[in-house]
Amino acid sequence: MQSGITLLGYALLGLIQQKPASGYDLRKIFAETPMGTFSDSPGAIYPALLRLEQRKLIQGTIEAGSGLRQRKLLRLTVAGHAELKTWLSAPITQDDLSHRSNELMLRFAFLDHMLGEAATLRFLRSLEAELRIYVPGLQAFLKSHGPKMPISGRLALESGVLGYEAQLRWASRAVSVYEQKIKAK
Amino acid sequence: MQSGITLLGYALLGLIQQKPASGYDLRKIFAETPMGTFSDSPGAIYPALLRLEQRKLIQGTIEAGSGLRQRKLLRLTVAGHAELKTWLSAPITQDDLSHRSNELMLRFAFLDHMLGEAATLRFLRSLEAELRIYVPGLQAFLKSHGPKMPISGRLALESGVLGYEAQLRWASRAVSVYEQKIKAK
DNA sequence: CGATACATGTAAGAAGTTACATGATTGT
DNA sequence: ACAATCATGTAACTTCTTACATGTATCG
Numbered sequence: 001m002q003s004g005i006t007l008l009g010y011a012l013l014g015l016i017q018q019k020p021a022s023g024y025d026l027r028k029i030f031a032e033t034p035m036g037t038f039s040d041s042p043g044a045i046y047p048a049l050l051r052l053e054q055r056k057l058i059q060g061t062i063e064a065g066s067g068l069r070q071r072k073l074l075r076l077t078v079a080g081h082a083e084l085k086t087w088l089s090a091p092i093t094q095d096d097l098s099h100r101s102n103e104l105m106l107r108f109a110f111l112d113h114m115l116g117e118a119a120t121l122r123f124l125r126s127l128e129a130e131l132r133i134y135v136p137g138l139q140a141f142l143k144s145h146g147p148k149m150p151i152s153g154r155l156a157l158e159s160g161v162l163g164y165e166a167q168l169r170w171a172s173r174a175v176s177v178y179e180q181k182i183k184a185k
Numbered sequence: 186m187q188s189g190i191t192l193l194g195y196a197l198l199g200l201i202q203q204k205p206a207s208g209y210d211l212r213k214i215f216a217e218t219p220m221g222t223f224s225d226s227p228g229a230i231y232p233a234l235l236r237l238e239q240r241k242l243i244q245g246t247i248e249a250g251s252g253l254r255q256r257k258l259l260r261l262t263v264a265g266h267a268e269l270k271t272w273l274s275a276p277i278t279q280d281d282l283s284h285r286s287n288e289l290m291l292r293f294a295f296l297d298h299m300l301g302e303a304a305t306l307r308f309l310r311s312l313e314a315e316l317r318i319y320v321p322g323l324q325a326f327l328k329s330h331g332p333k334m335p336i337s338g339r340l341a342l343e344s345g346v347l348g349y350e351a352q353l354r355w356a357s358r359a360v361s362v363y364e365q366k367i368k369a370k
Numbered sequence: 371c372g373a374t375a376c377a378t379g380t381a382a383g384a385a386g387t388t389a390c391a392t393g394a395t396t397g398t
Numbered sequence: 399a400c401a402a403t404c405a406t407g408t409a410a411c412t413t414c415t416t417a418c419a420t421g422t423a424t425c426g
Binding site for chain 2: 018033034035037098099105106108109110111112113120138141145150151152153155156157158159160162163165166167169170174177181
């Protein structure tokens with residue numbers, strides 16, 4: 001993360017971009033949806049929002065609302081938009097696959113709304129291509145190291161491989177969904 | 186983690202239990218195997234080992250070896266064994282499934298060697314049972330919220346659901362592998 | 371009137387990241 | 399001689415966790 005923004009930061013940025021929100025709104029999203037394994041604790045979210053505000057990636061305006069307690073509605077700044085776009089546009093690496101697959105899915109979830117269908121399709125094709133390199137590597141590791149591993153270790157590894165295989169099938173299907181969508185126009 | 190031991194700590198404990206090892210050995214395991222998404226940085230591992238040693242869960246003996254630089258071989262203490270066993274024996278919760286599935290797989294990988302096949306089978310059956318509750322919940326969420334979600338958000342969620350479905354199929358198969366193993370005796 | 375949901379934050383401490391420091395041994 | 403591998407650690411910084419603090423509005 002050479003930009004100095006954590007994954008939580010990008011998650012917040014992406015959600016705010018989809019729809020301006022308060023810290024409380026964002027907390028609820030993390031608490032109530034099965035997506036993302038982000039913390040819903042105020043001790044993580046409010047400081048993260050403060051950092052984004054200090055970097056001028058988001059800006060809060062206090063809603064003079066319906067008499068409720070003050071509520072700060074957060075919006076992306078121009079710089080925030082740019083930062084999010086840069087993050088979404090980064091090429092997919094093997095290292096992303098092995099260590100940051102949740103980050104990849106988070107990027108995907110925001111891509112369509114932010115950069116459009118063509119960019120999303122490019123992302124999915126690239127993801128599929130990288131998985132087609134990565135998965136056989138895992139399978140080969142399993143084949144060569146498996147026999148000398150204890151059975152439970154081998155099974156645990158197999159579980160991981162099956163997960164990536166499922167992701168590959170998903171990516172292929174998602175590619176065709178987007179191809180259809182684009183062709184339909 | 187009310188025991189005050191992090192997941193990295195348990196990973197180290199489990200690996201040391203399988204085979205006494207040095208910090209360097211452990212680093213290499215994290216760096217070279219696709220299992221576990223643990224840091225291979227000395228700045229994470231050595232302090233973690235120090236904490237385990239301070240809690241008297243592991244004990245290091247300097248190997249008067251082949252002339253190489255001093256190498257501290259780490260072994261579990263009796264208390265370390267007990268701690269690992271407690272961790273491995275904890276019941277599986279829905280929260281484990283949604284927020285700590287990597288911890289569950291790590292536990293599984295160590296279970297057989299530490300507690301034997303019968304305990305491993307119990308774990309797998311429990312995992313399968315919890316997944317049979319969890320997966321339909323995810324599917325229901327997808328069905329009810331999916332239609333009002335943007336396509337990419339829905340697909341991202343589907344990817345997660347597919348991953349859990351794959352894990353459920355894996356768990357069922359692993360159960361039968363262990364049933365066979367036990368019956369064969 | 372009490373519980374719950376709304377709403378935003380802070381403080382202390384634990385743990386991880388990155389980068390640096392140190393030094394021995396082995397192979398070329 | 400030099401690079402790579404073995405081997406263990408520390409320091410500064412960032413971030414997250416847990417727990418606390420504070421206060422309003424609504425519902426039964």
